[in-house]
Amino acid sequence: MAHIAPTNFSNLPTTLPELRPGRLGLARVKPARFGLAHLQQRRLQASHLRATTEPLESQPASPTTEEQSAKPDLVEDKKEESSANQEAGFVEFPNKDMNRRIALASSFGAVGLFFSSRLDFGVSLKDLxxxxxxYEEALKNGKPTVVEFYADWCEVCRELARDVYKVEQQYxxxxxxxxxxxxxxxxxQELDEFGVEGIPHFAFLDREGNEEGNVVGRLPKQYLLENVVALAxxxxxIPHARVVGQFSKAEDRKVHQVTDPRSHG
Known part of the structure; x- marks a missing residue:
């Protein structure tokens, strides 16, 4: 059996060498600081890194410079078109209600014009x-006078009734x-005095009742108007005297007795 020699511990030092910073040996280890502020900073860094690495979500493309410049041009073109329509007489109606009102106004205006024209053309010799x-009053009131000899059966007299009415309303x-x-x-007696042979026969008298001239038959309205203006x-x-147009013969008259001497009929 082998023999194990005993270990001699007498030569080992009794004290350990002192460890100091800056010398060879174990360095003083500083404890790691893992406080709350440090964790928040690390989280912010991680989120920033993730945001820079992740792909961006699809966003609507922003208008290019050309598109942005084209929009003002489009607005300007619309303004120019609107102004051009206004200059040309085209009115842009704001809504349907306005269009309806304008249509109604136009309809009423057309109806009014229609009836006024019917009334205008409907002037008869009896109305005049x-x-x-x-006649007796006209010879005494000191005004100039237009005497028209007519008959209900006279076609030319009926045709000129409208013109006579218009001039009469003016003067x-x-x-x-x-x-x-x-x-x-x-x-x-008046037929003989004024020499009436055809009708309509217009005799123009001054303020004293003296005849200045006459116009017979179908003639322009201007002739009657200018003579009346001269009298007034x-x-x-008068500018038109002894003028004869197409007329109806007085010989064709239908003579009848009227009891009222002041009657025009």
Whole structure:
């Protein structure tokens, strides 16, 4: 059996060498600081790193410089088009309600124009005679006078009734308008005095009752108007005297006796 020699511990030092910083040996280890502030900083760094590495979500493409510059041009073109329409007389109606109102106004205007034209063309010889100044009164009131010899059966007389009415409405306050029916036997003396052979026969008298001229038959309205203007202004002569157009013969008159001597009929 082998023999194990005993170990001699007498030569080992009794004390350990002192460890100091800066010398060879075990360095002083500083404890790691893992406080709350440090953890928050690490989280922020991690989130920043993740945000930079992850792909960005798809976002709507921003308009390019050309598109941005094109938008003002489009708005400007619309403004120019609107102004051009206004200059050309095209009105842009704001809504349907306005269009409806304008349509109704146009309809009423058309109806009014239609009825006014019917009334205008509907002037009859009887209407003129009813509004005429009596002949005896016209000779006394100091106004110039237009005497029209007519008949209900006279076609030209009926055609000129509208023109006579218009002139009369303009100057009835300054000039007398007298209507004498040639079928009335009470006017036989006046027919001879004024030499009536055709109708309509217009005799133009000054303020004293003197005849300045006459117009017979179908003639332009301007002839009648200019003669009436001359009478109203007190001129010594009328521009159209002894003028004859197409007329109806007075010989064709249907003579009848009227009891009222002041009657125009």
């Amino acid at each position: 005679a009813a509004n005429a100044v009596p 009835k306050d300054r000039v007398n308008f007298v209507m004498l029916n040639v079928d009335n036997t009470n006017w036989e 202004n007190g001129e010594s002569a």
